[in-house]
Amino acid sequence: MTNASEDLFTAGPFFLQRLFPDETLYSWCARYHRLSGNRLARDTSLQLFASPTAGFWHDLPSHLGAFQKRTRQQLGDAEAICRQHTLLRYYIPFRSASLIRESIETMTGASVRDLKFRLGLPASRIGANHPLKACPTCMAEDQAATGIAYWHLEHQYPSVWVCPKHSSKLMQCTSRTKTTQRLQWVLPDMVDSDSWLHYPDLRGPGAQFAQKLAQISCDAVQPGNQNLDPTILRDCGLKAAHERGWLQDSGRANLMAIREEFLDQASGIADVPGLDFVRGAAGRDGGFLGSILRSDRAHKHPVKYLVLIAFLFDSWKKLVTFAHECGPNSDHHSLTESDxxxxxxxxxxxxxxxxxxxxxxxxxxxxxxxxxxxxxDQLPFERRPRKVDGDLAREIAYGLAQGLSCEEVAQKTTASIDAVRRYRDTHGDVRAAWNAARGLRQRDAFRRDFLEVMQANPDAHQTRLRKTPGSHFDWLRKHDHEWLANQLPGLWRLA
Ligand SMILES: [Zn+2]
CATH class of the missing domain: 1.10.10 (Arc Repressor Mutant, subunit A)
Incomplete structure (x- = not known):
């Protein structure tokens, strides 16, 4: 056996097996262990990582600096391994570039103790556990193609519970790779059937939702994708909600409409491990939907963003197109309030x-x-007193009895237009006097207009006057017949 501290290559011609497509680093190490003939799991970790336990963190391992050195970068340098073969890949689009750089440094170094905290994972209801998962169909295919079933990175993403390739439910492995008593290199083909956990079957829209969520999750983390800013995602979410008629007049999201549709679309997914947080969407504040769509800028667990994206968009590509339309400098207002x-x-x-x-x-x-x-917009408006009584009430009643408009009364008093209107509509006698005064004002105005039209057309007969715009002839004939008759005795008699 090679000594744990030795270079892997000192024993002469030595070949390291390649990483399979989409394989996790842990999976590769487990295969290495099987081929190495090492008796103890910890010896393999020592050999590869210069640490007896580093390799067993199957999601976010440490000591990758030692690993890259010992493997002579045949599997890539530490950064490439972090980005492509560990679960860090899942968090890259959702966290700042500087945090990701720091995370890679941490994983290259000797301890990842605070890494999950810094990525904000334990703070969310989803938690920081990443159970090992596998697709039974992939296992069979891999076995046939390579002779061994291995752990796919895509299957390990916390929002992926359906195989993106086969649409089959993923199984969760309950065997732990690292406990205080035991370290082990687990591969899917050595997990006995009792140690696989199956979540309840999803049906109808819930099953489609889980599949879409898996596909979007895998597309989101493709290398080269832009970092997903929560503000832009929120803008896109609001814009999509706007297009579906889920925004209130105020520009805020109509959470009730949104959560009803969400609960329909995503029915049953709360039973999937790690997705039970979606139950909160049924609450009054809309749970995670509410907190993402409100102006809360705190970074959420990526699962929450991805569930929202799967709910509002058909694909990752659709979201990207949408985000481009919103523009890098768009803000909430320009999306929803460009009125x-x-x-x-x-x-x-x-x-x-x-x-x-x-x-x-x-x-x-x-x-x-x-x-x-x-x-x-911080407009200079003040709330005027709503209560109307005493002198103010008398002033309003007087103004209304003169037939003034509510606006005119408000200008003459300290009441708001609404208060005047409310006073008029709740005092029958005032309203009757106002109607009568308004009627007289209107009649007088119509009389004036009619006389003007007649003066301008001294020889016009009745039909011509009637058809002249602004003469109010029909109104006057109906409501002010006697006056009209007196103005036009000759014509009227002819009618
Ligand atoms: Zn599969």
Whole structure:
């Protein structure tokens, strides 16, 4: 046996087996162990990593600096191995480039103790455990093609529970690679049937969702993909929600509509290990859906982002196209609130001194949206007193009895237009007096208009006057018959 501290190649011609496509580093080490003839699992770890335990961290191992040296980089340098053959790959698009660089340094060094904390994994409900998983069909195919079943990296991604290649359910291995009593190099073909855990079958939309989630997860982590900024993802999510009519007038997400659709689409996936956090979406705050779509900038576990993407987009490519359309500098407002009425609202409030409610009414804007914009744009609006009594009530009643518009009354008093309107509509006598006064004002205005039209057309007969725009002839004939008859005695008698 080669001494643990020795160079692997000192024993003469020596060949290291290649990594299989999509194989994890741990899997390669387990195969190496089988071929090496080492009796103890720890000896293989010592040989490869210069550490008796480093190799058994099957997800995010340490000592890769020693590994690259001992293998003379025949499997690639430490960074390439981290990026392509460990679970770090899954986190790369979702964490900053500097954090990933630090993580690679950590894995190259002697301890990964705080790595999962720094990646923010234990803080999430999903946790930091990465159980070993395998697809039974891949196992059979690999066995036939290579003589051995090995661990695929794609199967180990926390949001992948269906084989992207075969659509079969992945099995979870309950044998541990590292316990206080035992270290072991486990390969899928040595796991006995009792040690495989099968999650409940998914049916209908839930099964399709799990499959889409797996495919999107694998596509998301392809090398060369851009880093996924949570702000951009949130913008894309809001834009997609907007297209489906799931945004409220205020520009906020209508969480109730979103979570209902989500619970339909993703039915049953809460029973998949590690995905039980989706149950929270049924809560009032929309659980993870709510926290991603709100302005919460904290980095979430990638599983949550990927579940959201699978819910809103057909594919990773669709999201990328969407993100490009949003543009790198797009913000939440430009996606959801690029409404010219926002500018008009600001003008009416800031320059014309209108209240928010009056400006909203004129722009046919829902009040909730106008209030939202007014607050966001810090428009100078003040809430006027809502309570109307005493002198204020008398002033309002007087103004209304003169037939003034609510706006005119509000300008003459300290009440808001809404308060005047409310007062008018809740006081029957005031309303009746206002209607009568308004009727008289309107009648007088129509009379004036009619006389103007008649003066401009001194020889016109009845039909011509009737057809002249602005003469109000029909209205006057109906409501002010006697006056009209007196103005046009000759013509009227002819009619
Ligand atoms: Zn498979």
């Amino acid at each position: 010219h009425r926002r500018t008009l609202l600001a003008q009416k409030i800031r320059d014309n001194g209108l209240t928010v409610s009056e400006a909203a009414r004129r722009l046919s804007l829902p009040l909730s949206k106008a209030m939202y914009w007014a607050k966001k």
